[in-house]
Amino acid sequence: MTSATYLRPGLPIPVPENDGLDAPYWEAARRGVLMVQRCNACGTWQWGPEWICHKCHSFDVGWQPVKGRGKIYSWERPWHPVHPALKEQGPYIVVLVELPHVGGIRMLGNLLGDPKQAVCIGAEVEVVFEPHDDAKPAYTLVQWRHPAG
Amino acid sequence: MTERTLRGKVAIIGIGETPYYKHGKSPDPEFVLALKAILAACADAGIDPRRVDGFASYSNDRNEPSRLAAALGLPELRFSNMMWGGGGGGGAGAVGNAAAAVAAGMADCVVVYRALAQGQFQRFGAAAPGGVASGEVALNAPYGVMSPAQRFAMRAMRFIHENRIRPGAQRAIALACYAHAQRNPRAVMHGKPLTAEAYDAARWIVEPWRLYDCCMENDGAAALIIVPAERARDFPHKPAYLLGSVQGSEFRNGARGHNAPLYATSSFTTLAPRLYAMAKVKPSDVDVLQCYENFTGGVLMSLVEHGFFAAEEANDFLVPENLMAPSGKLPLNTSGGNLAECYMHGLELQIEAVRQLRGQSTAQVPDPHVSMVVSGPMVTPVSSMILGSGETL
Numbered sequence: 453m454t455s456a457t458y459l460r461p462g463l464p465i466p467v468p469e470n471d472g473l474d475a476p477y478w479e480a481a482r483r484g485v486l487m488v489q490r491c492n493a494c495g496t497w498q499w500g501p502e503w504i505c506h507k508c509h510s511f512d513v514g515w516q517p518v519k520g521r522g523k524i525y526s527w528e529r530p531w532h533p534v535h536p537a538l539k540e541q542g543p544y545i546v547v548l549v550e551l552p553h554v555g556g557i558r559m560l561g562n563l564l565g566d567p568k569q570a571v572c573i574g575a576e577v578e579v580v581f582e583p584h585d586d587a588k589p590a591y592t593l594v595q596w597r598h599p600a601g
Numbered sequence: 602m603t604e605r606t607l608r609g610k611v612a613i614i615g616i617g618e619t620p621y622y623k624h625g626k627s628p629d630p631e632f633v634l635a636l637k638a639i640l641a642a643c644a645d646a647g648i649d650p651r652r653v654d655g656f657a658s659y660s661n662d663r664n665e666p667s668r669l670a671a672a673l674g675l676p677e678l679r680f681s682n683m684m685w686g687g688g689g690g691g692g693a694g695a696v697g698n699a700a701a702a703v704a705a706g707m708a709d710c711v712v713v714y715r716a717l718a719q720g721q722f723q724r725f726g727a728a729a730p731g732g733v734a735s736g737e738v739a740l741n742a743p744y745g746v747m748s749p750a751q752r753f754a755m756r757a758m759r760f761i762h763e764n765r766i767r768p769g770a771q772r773a774i775a776l777a778c779y780a781h782a783q784r785n786p787r788a789v790m791h792g793k794p795l796t797a798e799a800y801d802a803a804r805w806i807v808e809p810w811r812l813y814d815c816c817m818e819n820d821g822a823a824a825l826i827i828v829p830a831e832r833a834r835d836f837p838h839k840p841a842y843l844l845g846s847v848q849g850s851e852f853r854n855g856a857r858g859h860n861a862p863l864y865a866t867s868s869f870t871t872l873a874p875r876l877y878a879m880a881k882v883k884p885s886d887v888d889v890l891q892c893y894e895n896f897t898g899g900v901l902m903s904l905v906e907h908g909f910f911a912a913e914e915a916n917d918f919l920v921p922e923n924l925m926a927p928s929g930k931l932p933l934n935t936s937g938g939n940l941a942e943c944y945m946h947g948l949e950l951q952i953e954a955v956r957q958l959r960g961q962s963t964a965q966v967p968d969p970h971v972s973m974v975v976s977g978p979m980v981t982p983v984s985s986m987i988l989g990s991g992e993t994l
Contacts, residue, residue: 459745464732466739474736500740500857526762526864528754529808534747535728543805546744548755548859558860562744573762593743 457582458562458595459544462537465587474501476515481592484581486520488557489513497555520579522549522596525558527571543567549577549596564597606879607697609994610704612833612840615646615826616952621789621943625720627820635664635716636672638822642712646826647837653826655680655711657699659691660946664716680708684848684984688749689893689939689947690868690977694984696951697846699827709828715948716822724818725749740858749895750815753979754807757898760865761809764912770919771897772800774933775813775940777924778894782937785963789819790941814897816939823948825955830994841955841972841988845880847872848984855981867902867978872985877908880971880987884908887987888969889932889957891950892978894939899978904931907975907985926964935964950974951986958990 468475480487489498493510505513526548533539545563550556563571564580577596584591617638619629627634643650650673656666657680666681680702684691692715699711723729728747746752760766779795782788795813803812833840850868854861863870877883884907892900901915909931910918918930926932936942936953943949954972956962970990977983 459743463745464728464734464738464742466743467733467735469735469739474739478739499860500737502857506853506856526755526759528751528758529805530745530751530754531805531807532750534726534751535745538745541745544745546746546751546755548759548864558858558864560740560744560746560859573759591743 457584458564460537460541463535465589466591467589473503477501478591480517481581481594482590485517486579486594487515487517488554490516497557499557499559518551518554521553522551522559522577524548524571524573524575524577525550526573527563529567545569545571547571547577547596559594561594561596564595607700607704607846608844608879608881609842610830611700611827612830612842613825613955613988614828614833614836614838614840615642615648616955617641617643617645617825618787618823618945618949618952619821621787621945622820623789624724624818624820627718627720629718631716631718631721632664632668634718634820634822635669635714638716638824639669639673639712639714642824642826645838648710651675652710653712654678655699655702655708657682657684657695657711657713658715659684659695660687660689660715662715663722664714680711686980686982688895688977688980690980690983691848692893692947692951692976692984693846693974693986694848694976694982696825696827696843696986697848697984700843700846703827703829711827712824713827713948713951714822714824715946717946718820719818720820726818737857750807750810753896753899754810755859756864756866756979757896757902758809760898760902763865764915766901767916770901770915771809771814772797773919773921773924774894774897774900775800776921778934778938778940780921780925781935781964782941785936785942788937788942789817790937809898810896813940816895817944819944821943821945823945823952825951839959840991841958842991842994843986844882844971844989844993845876845987846984847876847879848982850981850983865902867899867906868981868983869903869906869975869978869985872983873907876985876987880989882971882987886971887931887973888971889926889935889954889966890973890975891934891938891954892975893947893950894934895978903975903978926962926966932964932966935962935966947976950976954988958988
């Protein structure tokens with residue numbers, strides 16, 4: 453990596469929703485922890501965050517740290533910049549990662565490394581926490597890379 | 602108990618459009634475009650615009666029914682309706698909502714409309730700089746996933762992977778739309794034919810979509826008029842009867858962060874069977890199809906979900922000659938559609954479906970009786986509808 457972040461600075465800064473729903477996710481990411489929802493009543497994993505368990509309708513939906521490993525479920529490579537911050541970016545890779553050990557939930561991120569690399573659906577990836585300490589407010593993105601070795 | 606259905610209850614008896622412009626090039630403000638399309642539809646129907654008593658639209662159209670009714674001096678507004686959701690997912694749904702109101706006796710003459718002037722307002726395919734993002738946007742925008750193409754490409758990529766789709770399948774859809782637009786003087790891309798070589802050589806927008814896999818953005822307006830079936834023969838043109846109308850999406854399609862359980866779909870798996878059941882037709886009965894192209898991959902999945910061929914047959918079925926009017930197996934987007942006629946947020950497809958039943962298309966299918974429209978693949982909710990000639994009732 454030649455820069456501290458995969459994409460150039462200037463993209464919209466993620467902040468928790470004003471009702472606080474996803475605050476635990478963003479706070480955990482700052483600490484280098486991957487946190488997703490799990491229903492305290494029935495154990496169903498859930499992502500993205502919601503106020504109610506889609507399976508049993510309990511409002512007692514908790515948060516649980518999970519291992520940041522998964523498989524590429526799908527991907528795309530944007531070339532055409534639609535945001536001013538990406539005018540000089542060139543192509544980049546977005547992956548949708550399935551976490552089989554967490555009920556098969558999926559999480560989005562960039563695939564770190566060569567933006568022109570071939571991408572293989574099913575390939576294993578691991579989480580990388582990408583801090584944006586200079587942003588106001590500061591935040592940390594959940595990113596993905598191929599495991600070393 | 603009588604069957605609860607919209608089949609045969611209403612008809613489209615008027616259609617109207619403004620000229621179609623490149624985005625930002627309309628000489629008129631958006632509200633004027635809406636008014637002109639509505640008046641054109643009334644003229645086509647041969648009615649005094651003061652007979653209109655309701656409005657239905659979709660995708661947060663900015664031109665409110667109350668303002669339209671006041672501007673047009675309507676004696677009474679009896680129905681106003683906005684279908685939830687973005688993109689073109691509500692194109693057929695707005696027709697269904699208007700039809701339901703007419704069939705239920707809430708209104709007698711409802712206009713379905715959509716107007717866009719993107720010089721006056723923001724484009725869809727460009728993101729505003731800076732700022733903060735929350736909720737669903739916070740899970741996407743920081744990764745460079747902002748435009749509709751970027752939000753939906755991964756659904757198509759997964760489908761392409763699961764079903765070993767070759768590039769020629771998406772290409773055939775683009776080529777058919779452009780070929781039909783060459784026969785349509787109203788089309789923005791009239792006089793600009795597309796070859797397979799030019800398609801292949803075009804730049805990537807977002808893999809798996811090149812430039813010609815993506816719709817245009819345009820300025821213009823379109824409108825159509827719905828009346829009860831029993832009055833449909835009082836107007837100058839052949840009525841286009843509504844045979845079936847569905848809207849919605851699959852189990853948890855709207856789960857945030859790309860967590861729809863059936864991800865590699867265009868959202869129609871549960872809708873299509875309901876559509877055919879209400880219309881009492883089969884896919885093989887469909888004479889001509891208009892299928893909303895936000896992106897060619899969305900059309901591909903929509904065709905599979907609506908039963909025109911199985912996913913494993915896509916590579917063989919999707920060749921340009923099968924999609925061309927008049928003699929293809931499934932004439933598709935016969936005006937040029939969103940790719941090459943105009944991105945009127947898909948409402949130009951409803952109008953073309955009516956034209957086909959009237960025999961007025963520039964790429965006319967011989968003597969069609971069943972004319973179908975699919976709206977807004979991959980968004981949620983989506984919608985589709987089937988129109989029929991008088992003989993299908």
